[in-house]
Amino acid sequence: MATNSRLIKDSLLPEGKEDEELLKIIKAEGFKDYEITMSSGAERGDNFTGTLVNIEVKGHSENGEAKQLNLITKCSPRLGDFRNMMPITQFYIIETFMYDTYFPAVFNILKEYGLDNDKALRTKLFSIPKVYGASAEPMDEFMIMNNKKCENYKMGNRMEPLDDAHCRLVLKQLGYLHGLSYALKHLYPEKFAEIAKTFASCNVFENAPEQMVAIYRAHITGLVEMGKTTLDPETNQLEIDKIVEFSKIAFDEYMMGLLRDRSKFDPKYSVVIHGDAWTNNFLFKYDELGNLTDDMVFLDFQLSRCVSPAIELLYFLAVSVSTELRKNSYNELLEIYYSRLSEMLFKFNLEPYEVLPRTVLESDMKKFGGYMIVVGAQALAFHTSKSEDIPDFQTMTLDESEKFMLEAKKMSKNDSCQSRFKGIILFAIEHGFI
Structure with missing residues (x-):
C-alpha cells in the first residue's frame, strides 16, 4: 500500500x-x-x-x-476485526462488477433498441454515479465517484420513513431497474447467464466465517425475539407467540438461508436486484419550487445479487416505508412497481405475464415475507438512532462483539424503532408471511 x-x-x-x-x-x-x-x-x-x-x-x-x-x-474499513466478520472484499468486487460490467450491459440494450433517444423514458429513468476509479484489492478497497449531491440531488432523513411521494418514486424506479434486468435476461440469455454465474461465485455470505455466523445468529435471533416487547399481551398474545416461534428460525431460514442458498429462488424469475434499497442509497432531485421530480439516483450496489425481485420489495417496504402507508396501500404500491416493470418490458416487446406473472410476484412476497421481520430487526435499530448513539463497529474487535450486541438491543428500544418494528410484525402476520 x-x-x-x-x-x-x-x-x-x-x-x-x-x-x-x-x-x-x-x-x-x-x-x-x-x-x-x-x-x-x-x-x-x-x-x-x-x-x-x-x-x-x-x-x-x-x-x-x-x-x-x-x-x-x-x-473500506482497514482496522479491527470487522473485516474478518464481514466479507468486505467481496462487497467491493460486486459493486465494481455492477459498474464495470452489469450496467454497461443493460444500458447497451437501451441503445440497441433505440431507447437511449426516448426522451420521455430518459427523463424518468434512474441514473447511477460515474465511477472514476475503483479497487477491490484486499485492504485497498475503494470507489471514487462523482458526488451527485453537488448536482442538486438530496438524500432523505435516514431516521424517518420516506413519505408517500418518495416511496412511489422509488418503486417506479425499482420497476425500471428490474425490467432492464429481465430484458437483458430474455434478449441476451448467454450474457445474463455469465452475470448470474459471477454473482453465484461472489456470494458474499456463502463462505462466511462460522465465528461471524454464530455471533450474527445470536444477534438477529435476540433482536427478532425482542419484537414481542412491542406488542400488548392483552390484545396481541397470538402475535407474541408467533414472533417468539419465528425467532427460532428467523436467522437460518430468512437471513443466512436466503443469502446463502440460491436454490430457494426459481431461476426462471430471478433478476439482478439492488439488494440494499433503503433511504441512504437513494438521491432525489427537486425543481426550483422544491417539488420532487422523477430524477433519481441509486447508490451502493455492494449487496446486489440475482434472486427473486420480492426480496428487494420486502426489504424496501420494511425499512423505508411507514407503517401507515404499508398497511393502507400495500396492493397499490405493488401495482406501481409492477406497472413500471411492465412498461419497461413492453419497450422490448416482452410480455410481463410471461417474464414475471403478477401471481408469481405475489406468491414470492408471501413465501419470503419473513425476510421483512429479519431486516427490520437488523436495520431499524441503526436507522432510527442518532449518530452519537451508534457504536463504532468498524473498529470493533471480536472480544467486543457481545458489547456491540448489547448496544444494538439498547438502540432497538427507542420509541421510533419499537413503533416501526411493531408495524412490520403485525403487517407480516396479517398477510400470512409468518
Whole structure:
C-alpha cells in the first residue's frame, strides 16, 4: 500500500491506493494547477461498509480556464476485526462488477433498441454515479465517484420513513431497474447467464466465517425475539407467540438461508436486484419550487445479487416505508412497481405475464415475507438512532462483539424503532408471511 502520501497526511483518506488513483484522475481531467479540499461524507450510521470522504478539486485547465471536480470516495474499513466478520472484499468486487460490467450491459440494450433517444423514458429513468476509479484489492478497497449531491440531488432523513411521494418514486424506479434486468435476461440469455454465474461465485455470505455466523445468529435471533416487547399481551398474545416461534428460525431460514442458498429462488424469475434499497442509497432531485421530480439516483450496489425481485420489495417496504402507508396501500404500491416493470418490458416487446406473472410476484412476497421481520430487526435499530448513539463497529474487535450486541438491543428500544418494528410484525402476520 502507498505510504507517506501528501494526500493521506492530515486527510481523511486511509493509507492505501486511493491517493494515487485520485492524482491520476485529476491529471486525466486536465487540471494544470489545483487545490484539494476533503471533508467527511457521512456520519456514523449512514454507511456500514466503508468511510465516505467528499473531495473537491479546484484549479485551472491548460488554457487557464477555471475547473472544478466534485468527487466522493468510499474506502473500506482497514482496522479491527470487522473485516474478518464481514466479507468486505467481496462487497467491493460486486459493486465494481455492477459498474464495470452489469450496467454497461443493460444500458447497451437501451441503445440497441433505440431507447437511449426516448426522451420521455430518459427523463424518468434512474441514473447511477460515474465511477472514476475503483479497487477491490484486499485492504485497498475503494470507489471514487462523482458526488451527485453537488448536482442538486438530496438524500432523505435516514431516521424517518420516506413519505408517500418518495416511496412511489422509488418503486417506479425499482420497476425500471428490474425490467432492464429481465430484458437483458430474455434478449441476451448467454450474457445474463455469465452475470448470474459471477454473482453465484461472489456470494458474499456463502463462505462466511462460522465465528461471524454464530455471533450474527445470536444477534438477529435476540433482536427478532425482542419484537414481542412491542406488542400488548392483552390484545396481541397470538402475535407474541408467533414472533417468539419465528425467532427460532428467523436467522437460518430468512437471513443466512436466503443469502446463502440460491436454490430457494426459481431461476426462471430471478433478476439482478439492488439488494440494499433503503433511504441512504437513494438521491432525489427537486425543481426550483422544491417539488420532487422523477430524477433519481441509486447508490451502493455492494449487496446486489440475482434472486427473486420480492426480496428487494420486502426489504424496501420494511425499512423505508411507514407503517401507515404499508398497511393502507400495500396492493397499490405493488401495482406501481409492477406497472413500471411492465412498461419497461413492453419497450422490448416482452410480455410481463410471461417474464414475471403478477401471481408469481405475489406468491414470492408471501413465501419470503419473513425476510421483512429479519431486516427490520437488523436495520431499524441503526436507522432510527442518532449518530452519537451508534457504536463504532468498524473498529470493533471480536472480544467486543457481545458489547456491540448489547448496544444494538439498547438502540432497538427507542420509541421510533419499537413503533416501526411493531408495524412490520403485525403487517407480516396479517398477510400470512409468518
